[in-house]
Amino acid sequence: MEKLRNGYLFPEISMRREAHQKKYPDAKVISLGIGDTTEPIPSIITSAMAEYSLALSTPEGYQGYGPEKGQKSLRKAIAEKIYPNMGITDTDVFISDGAQCDIARLQMLFGRDVTIAVQDPTFPGYVDTGVIMGQTGAPDESGRYAGIEYMRCAPENAFFPDLATVPRTDVIFFCSPNNPTGHAASRDQLRQLVDFARGNGSIVVFDSAYSSYVSGDQLPRSIYEIPGAREVAIEISSFSKFAGFTGVRLGWAVVPDELLYADGTSVARDFDRVVCTTFNGASSVAQVGGLACLETEEGREAVRRVVGKYKENTRVLVDTFTALGKEVYGGDDSPYVWVRFPGQRSWDVFGEILEKTHVITVPGSGFGPGGEGFIRVSAFNSKEKVVEACARLTSFLA
Amino acid sequence: MEKLRNGYLFPEISMRREAHQKKYPDAKVISLGIGDTTEPIPSIITSAMAEYSLALSTPEGYQGYGPEKGQKSLRKAIAEKIYPNMGITDTDVFISDGAQCDIARLQMLFGRDVTIAVQDPTFPGYVDTGVIMGQTGAPDESGRYAGIEYMRCAPENAFFPDLATVPRTDVIFFCSPNNPTGHAASRDQLRQLVDFARGNGSIVVFDSAYSSYVSGDQLPRSIYEIPGAREVAIEISSFSKFAGFTGVRLGWAVVPDELLYADGTSVARDFDRVVCTTFNGASSVAQVGGLACLETEEGREAVRRVVGKYKENTRVLVDTFTALGKEVYGGDDSPYVWVRFPGQRSWDVFGEILEKTHVITVPGSGFGPGGEGFIRVSAFNSKEKVVEACARLTSFLA
Structure with missing residues (x-):
């Protein structure tokens, strides 16, 4: 600390x-x-939340603990509406109380002994949770922590690092559209990232919290639009900026079935264990609101x-x-x-x-x-x- | 893992x-x-949640991010109604999404290099989060992890360990009324625990998630009923079993101002940093429900x-x-x-x-x-x- x-x-x-x-x-x-x-x-969402809240006062409507990884209906809606034709199923989706909290849970999963790379600049949560977990040395004068790989993303390199010069790390945090630069990685850039991670046996944690702001159809909104990404990437995302849920708190992580450690065991199984042990699920009211955002065209x-x-x-x-x-x-x-x-x-x-x-x-x-x-x-x-x-x-x- | x-x-x-x-x-x-x-x-609680939810659809009622440590009104209600005359103020209270999640955040605060003691038997979350953080060695045949101090609590010792035989650890997790034994520690037992922690420079994490089930006025409902406890103890608790919020998700941690590390720096300041970095606050809807549980006699x-x-x-x-x-x-x-x-x-x-x-x-x-x-x-x-x-x-x- x-x-x-x-x-x-x-x-x-x-x-x-x-x-x-x-x-x-x-x-x-x-x-x-x-x-x-x-x-x-939008009131279609808050009405669903209000109705659900009131029903909690009735024997028929009361619900206690839900599944730690979230209601299946919501996981299914996310898989189908956010990741159509990308091979993501409801069992790959873990509902959370927001992407920032998922970053911390992922860091608990990774532990102290991993090496990480981040974009520079990027959302500070990746580095700060790494420091809390003890993954780093001390910061230098510019604030760079020893042991973290900072991948410079600037106008001069089209906001994408020259991966040929980036050393291998166990985990690569990559936020696109990037916070703060606003740059959304192109399909080609993400293809490079996925290939790089595959070649190095790294896990990419792809933060798509701002994907709903991507314009047009050319730029990928999810890393799973890139072939092979399911074998190397976790995606975290959120209802915060997508539906105004910053106070309501709701997000999700996708940990595909195909993502395996070097020894062939499942990353999702371990993440499930972390979620069950350190989290009791997102608020049921927020989950009902999330479902109302996704299940109807309205x-x-x-x-x-x-x-x-x-x-x-x-x-x-x-x-x-x-x-x-x-x-x-x-x-x-x-x-x-x-x-x-x-x-x-x-x-x-x-x-x-x-x-x-x-x-x-x-x-x-x-x-x-x-x-x-x-x-x-x-x-x-x-x-x-x-x-x-x-x-x-x-x-x-x- | x-x-x-x-x-x-x-x-x-x-x-x-x-x-x-x-x-x-x-x-x-x-x-x-x-x-x-x-x-x-009770509908007095869910009505408040429903009303708040609907207001999120109006310009006046919309709220985004709240303070990471929770709404002041709720922190104040907890300090005053749950901890009357115990020297706990609203600034000592951190609102959370439940005690289990606070255990994980506290373990992130403590890090890998601390030693911990737990009651045996007790809620498995303390040990399991310690294992995830890397605080322990491998388990033996009976399931005891190397490096954890198990304090046997059985009918034979009035469900309270003989502290004279318990080695010093940095942190002592203590759940009372205990899950699973149902034993609520007596005032004298808690006094022993506080003295033990003071003598050893240990932090007690006191889990009072079941305190509302204590009968009569003889047994303490909070560790802060014991003089000197504010200097050694963190208390975690929850609306889950107190108000049926297992699905709604709401809890709190008390980290008193008086709790200091050996070097005199504030534990609360570091916990605040962990909360701000790994958590974005409990759902605002749940917080409104929590306030409705506490603010009126009704x-x-x-x-x-x-x-x-x-x-x-x-x-x-x-x-x-x-x-x-x-x-x-x-x-x-x-x-x-x-x-x-x-x-x-x-x-x-x-x-x-x-x-x-x-x-x-x-x-x-x-x-x-x-x-x-x-x-x-x-x-x-x-x-x-x-x-x-x-x-x-x-x-x-x-």
Whole structure:
């Protein structure tokens, strides 16, 4: 724990926000910071949750413990609607209370003695859970932990590492569309990743929490669109950004039957044991809500509409920063816009923007040393507030 | 993971139940096995959950991420209603998705290099998470893992170990009222435990998931009733058995401000970091339900009534086994009855009872080698089914 000297990124930002609000009590702070959903959940979903909740007060409707890996109906809906024609079945799916929690459970499965690789920059949870598990040495000055392979992903390499130069690790965490860069890996890039993992006997943990933001049909939304991926990849994902479930809490992990250790034994069997031992299943109410998102065309369409609203915000953000002459990445296939401030430090840019515009962003360096010089701007807010934030940013940065 | 050769107890029982049902398709199986609540949740609680769920579809009622450690209102209600006059404040309380999940998070906090002690028998989660974390050696023939201190708790020692003979460990897991024996430690026993931990510089993880089943006012319901406990003890607890939330999922951990490592730094600060990194908070819907259990006298009374129903069942079970001439323990202060079958193996007793009466119990040896020769019988079922199960048990065992 001592090695985790820095605070976790988002609580840190939240403390700075509070300090700012204290300094400027009348300021109308707009958060384009933590990726926290703001749009109401479609009522087809919340009605199902309310109905289920009320039924818990009746002898017929009461339910206690569900299966640790989740209700079969929901696992089946995920297999069929999210992974059509990809060879994923309900038994491969483990329902969870969110992707972040699954990262921790996977790290418990992997244990202290594995080596891991991460994109740089990326969501900090992969590294931080690795540090907690004792997989790493101490951090250097830039914050890189000894023992972790950082795969630089920058505009200069199309946000994809040259795998020929990446040393073998036991596990590769790969987030696409990437948080924070917003880059969605191409089919060819994912093919390279799968081949690399197969060649090295590595497990890929593919985080597709933002897959519903991918535009068009060209880019893969799941790693299982790549042939052979079922033998090397675990996929984790979430209802948080897909259906506004950040507070309701629901996610899933796919651990395919075909994924085996070098000795031929099943990874899914061990993960099942971890889930049964460290988790008692996602809230039954949340699972009912998740099923309502997926089982009818009406539910699916309602969820798509909400994602569409955030995608409109992304467009406004991209246009604003582009008009300001900034290098802007992401946004097409993710709710995040990744903006470069050459020669500046991320926390300084974060601080200046907050001071001058009362807009919260996220400093890119919080996602790894490779994020230095960037900020991440989130589309998760109302259209009105995003437009207002963009007006303030334009006055300040123009 | 390889060391965890045996399946987790409850999924194992569930497989045997399925096999039995296949063999006897017409048998009316009654489960007095896994401690799964069966009584409907009082409507004052589910109405609050339903109302909150529906409000998630409105701009005013929508909420995204809450604080990782839970809503302050709920933390405050727990501090005030569960720990009155014990020096526990809302900042000491971490809301979770259940005690089992908190055990895993605490084990992530402790890491691989700690030594642990557990009661024998006890809830298997403490040992199993320790094995997953790599704290132990291999199991011996009786299932005892090398490196874990097993503190025998049997009728012969009033279910409390002679601490003078127990070696020091970094962490002591202690469950009271104990699952499975049903024994609630006396004030004097807990005083001994706290003194022992203070003398050794150990942390006690006190699991009070069944505290609402304690009868009368003599026995402590929390370790914080013991002076000095705040400096040595973490308490974990749950709404599962208290309010029928086994499926809804809600619990809490108390990590008092006063609990420090040997170097004087705060345990709570590190646990907060683990919670923020590996967990995103309990479902907001569940938290609203939890608050409704605690904030009004009406809610508290409703929850007490449900616990009272299970306690009536416990009485029936105790009377039945007593009338059969069995040695019976527990039941007064817990929903579990612990019955001795001298000279027999637990799994054999479990199997015979299932075969002859179609009643599911839990083999005592599933809780540790010290449970061999016992079975645990749960009061979590309807009165009608408990009475029917008792009639069958009487015919078979008489």
